[in-house]
Amino acid sequence: MVSIKHIAKDLGVSAATVSYALSGKGRVSRALAERIRARAEDLGYRPSVAARALKTGRSGILGLVMPDLTNPLFPRMAQTLATVADSRGLGILIADSRGRADEQSEALRRLVGRGVDGVLVIPRKGSVPEPQPVPMIVINTASDPGSAVSADHAGGGALVAGHLAALGHRRIAIIGGDPVSEVQRDRIAGMVAALPPDADAQTGWGDAGIAALAERVAAGATAVMTTSDLLALRAHSELRRAGLNVPGDVSLTGFDDLPLATAMHPSLTTVAQDVRTIAEHAIEMITARIAGEPGEDCPRTVPMRLICRESTSTPRTNKEVQP
Amino acid sequence: MVSIKHIAKDLGVSAATVSYALSGKGRVSRALAERIRARAEDLGYRPSVAARALKTGRSGILGLVMPDLTNPLFPRMAQTLATVADSRGLGILIADSRGRADEQSEALRRLVGRGVDGVLVIPRKGSVPEPQPVPMIVINTASDPGSAVSADHAGGGALVAGHLAALGHRRIAIIGGDPVSEVQRDRIAGMVAALPPDADAQTGWGDAGIAALAERVAAGATAVMTTSDLLALRAHSELRRAGLNVPGDVSLTGFDDLPLATAMHPSLTTVAQDVRTIAEHAIEMITARIAGEPGEDCPRTVPMRLICRESTSTPRTNKEVQP
DNA sequence: TTGCTTCGCTTAATCGTTAAAGCAAGCGGT
């Protein structure tokens, strides 16, 4: 490995001068600085991150803690965060929390122990990450007071609900995955709030909720809103099993715009997060905090986007359906 | 931050002694070593990774380059690699290659520039990562000569093909995503090789292949094998659109055992990778190479596992189907 | 000429950890 000293000896100057020339900080003559940069270039000099980290106390690495990665949205988040961080010269060290809350704390501690400059956390549903000795940015949802950046999950819920209401739906079944998840609760709260006063929406959870769907439709529901595309796929399977057509008999919506949303038939009307913008906010906020800037404390909320596909249409006209 | 020196001064010994005591390497009396460890413990001493990295030339960090993370399998791989690496005291720095081959090289260079001790690469389909100044382990498929660890994709293909053949299927349509992917080619090669001599299998690719499915079934195909669960879902949509029932009229198989495999109806017969074992091999091999051990060059192949669900059954008896 | 600045570079200290080498004390053998 070629160090600053090699370049220095090579050009007969001191190591300090090389450092100054490369960083452009000290007082080095134009000519010499240019020679040094050229020499560094063709010697293939790469500064030692370890040495720099030791001296400056900054590793240039951010930690990222995510819950179990079974949710296909997280990887997209990770990828985008990595890309954005990279454009600022930062690296992303991942630690998975294996879905358990205690592992989340453990993962955080491991990251901090590795000398990261800050941590980004997408908390496990229903958990609150404990404070850390380095800046921490939580990406969750608006109703979580600790959350610094989030998609506007409630707004997203409002978008689908508004869309269905505009199509004429009034009796709507809502399917959530897990009531412990603030994200899902916000999505559902947004849905409910956006429905007109004469609408009737009831929420069911998980497999039990899905199993009850046919009955709900028989009772007059003309649309089903879910809090994730995977739930929508499950719901769709159940509806078909009951002989119900989407969107002919029932409209159906998902959340997250996963790849499966277009692979399904009918393709799924869903809501997409602006992952890029969220990542940018998160990185921006954490770099500001690391730099010790005041850092506006106000959490930022990024709007979601409705994607209308084939799974939603006007309500069926015949109120009764025969399974 | 409390350093080795604080502990040293605190106990009136030299820094070297503390280092020796904590690492258990030098000659330190039992009693003193115990006192030092206790003091370190309650002072909350955390060794500086930067300093250690500088001194030893090892950062304890591995780089991980993956293609676009839209494939839901990669995050699982990343998570498992992170877990396994962690158990060896290593961290994982991710860099996504944004799906482009040149970005893959760029990502590798960035990681190396960050001082990682080695890199793990799941190459973008059809690409060969260029050699790096640090140990590199490629996770791909057996037919790639550069691949060090891989799932036995051909074997997995053989499993599904054997399963269908055993059920009695002889005319089978195969759907691949992209012929440029070695993984998918191996999967298909394995399928074809495992079919009995009297069987007839033809491969179609991507959307065009899927669009032709109904025709293939009308021509006598009784089963469809795909190289991914997402393709299977697409194929299922197309088959249903043509009025064909799975598995009544046609059997259907996927690959990878994604969450959607159980969300579909019928649930999908598919093949799962042993991600954990692959990750363990990869980490084991790269640590060996980093340690400078001879490192057996033989690539390792990890068996896959067939998961039989509802989407496969015996072939239909009436040869002709009416769309 | 003296005094003051600015320029351009060097010296040296430092970050926290490691490890080779050194050194005093104690012990056993002859």
Place this chain on the structure above:
DNA sequence: ACCGCTTGCTTTAACGATTAAGCGAAGCAA
């Protein structure tokens, strides 16, 4: 009593980069 060996600790010098401080030389003013 003397030599050599082990034990238990210290001294010292790195690793590579950064940066405050120092120091000649040159430039300018008086």
